[in-house]
Amino acid sequence: MAALRRSVVSPAGRHRASVILLHGSGDTGPGVRTWIKQVLNQDLVFQHIKVIYPTAPARYQDLSWSLHYTTILQHGESIFLQIEYLFISFLIGILPPISLHFNFFPVQRETCYLHLGNGPYTPMRGALSTVWFDRWKISNECPEHIESIDSMCQVLTNVIDEEVKNGISKNKIILGGFSMGGGMAMHLAYRYHQDVAGVFALSSFLNKTSAVYQALQKNESVLPELFQCHGTADELVLHSWGEETNKMLKSLGVATSFHSFPNLNHELHKTELEKLSSWIVKKLPVETAMSNE
Numbered sequence: 001m002a003a004l005r006r007s008v009v010s011p012a013g014r015h016r017a018s019v020i021l022l023h024g025s026g027d028t029g030p031g032v033r034t035w036i037k038q039v040l041n042q043d044l045v046f047q048h049i050k051v052i053y054p055t056a057p058a059r060y061q062d063l064s065w066s067l068h069y070t071t072i073l074q075h076g077e078s079i080f081l082q083i084e085y086l087f088i089s090f091l092i093g094i095l096p097p098i099s100l101h102f103n104f105f106p107v108q109r110e111t112c113y114l115h116l117g118n119g120p121y122t123p124m125r126g127a128l129s130t131v132w133f134d135r136w137k138i139s140n141e142c143p144e145h146i147e148s149i150d151s152m153c154q155v156l157t158n159v160i161d162e163e164v165k166n167g168i169s170k171n172k173i174i175l176g177g178f179s180m181g182g183g184m185a186m187h188l189a190y191r192y193h194q195d196v197a198g199v200f201a202l203s204s205f206l207n208k209t210s211a212v213y214q215a216l217q218k219n220e221s222v223l224p225e226l227f228q229c230h231g232t233a234d235e236l237v238l239h240s241w242g243e244e245t246n247k248m249l250k251s252l253g254v255a256t257s258f259h260s261f262p263n264l265n266h267e268l269h270k271t272e273l274e275k276l277s278s279w280i281v282k283k284l285p286v287e288t289a290m291s292n293e
């Protein structure tokens with residue numbers, strides 16, 4: 001597989017550590033970087049840490065579209081209109097159901113973009129979408145599509161290896177992501193790279209019979225700390241799924257933290273990103289990075 005496209009935020013000073021941040025299903029590296037920049041009104045930037053936003057390869061998934069439209073209103077608020085077309089019975093010609101979700105939140109600038117995303121998967125027909133792995137549907141009950149997960153772990157290992165070749169040891173690398181990206185990061189870290197500095201998962205979960213849990217049952221080494229955030233109003237990836245993932249990993253020896261955000265749907269929040277930024281600096285302090293050189 002060809003090298004992944006990526007967007008990079010360079011550190012303000014000397015590069016001494018790295019964060020690899022994986023987007024959600026149907027998004028891109030530049031897309032999630034732009035989203036974070038809109039929420040924070042600036043890039044997620046550090047003095048000594050490079051932030052890498054890879055883009056997942058296109059894969060045939062469910063047939064759905066999401067239109068995200070943000071426009072500035074007179075009183076400085078914005079409306080986020082998401083229109084999802086889910087072709088549940090596409091092959092037999094039944095018109096698809098349409099779901100409309102309206103969320104109001106303040107933004108700092110005007111933006112309008114089309115996002116090719118995906119809702120609950122159907123087993124009958126797929127469309128091209130940028131996702132880290134295949135899955136039967138968005139649920140913690142169904143089996144994982146382990147073949148596609150393992151294949152992507154190998155591809156993302158190349159991104160980690162590039163950082164190591166550039167002089168950044170793995171204990172100065174943090175892996176994480178939003179939604180599917182957080183799930184991918186947990187597989188990558190806890191099954192393949194247990195020597196990274198930490199893992200974060202925003203609005204993410206693992207399936208109840210996840211290969212991650214199976215791998216950690218046999219583990220005796222020190223595991224990277226997990227930082228999790230989840231909105232209590234998330235209707236796509238339920239808050240309870242995130243809680244269950246956190247409790248399971250904690251029972252298997254992972255040091256974890258879990259931050260709930262009341263009334264937050266499946267989206268990013270400024271306070272959430274500020275907490276994440278502080279945690280990243282705590283795990284990758286400039287003093288430690290300098291002493292490990």
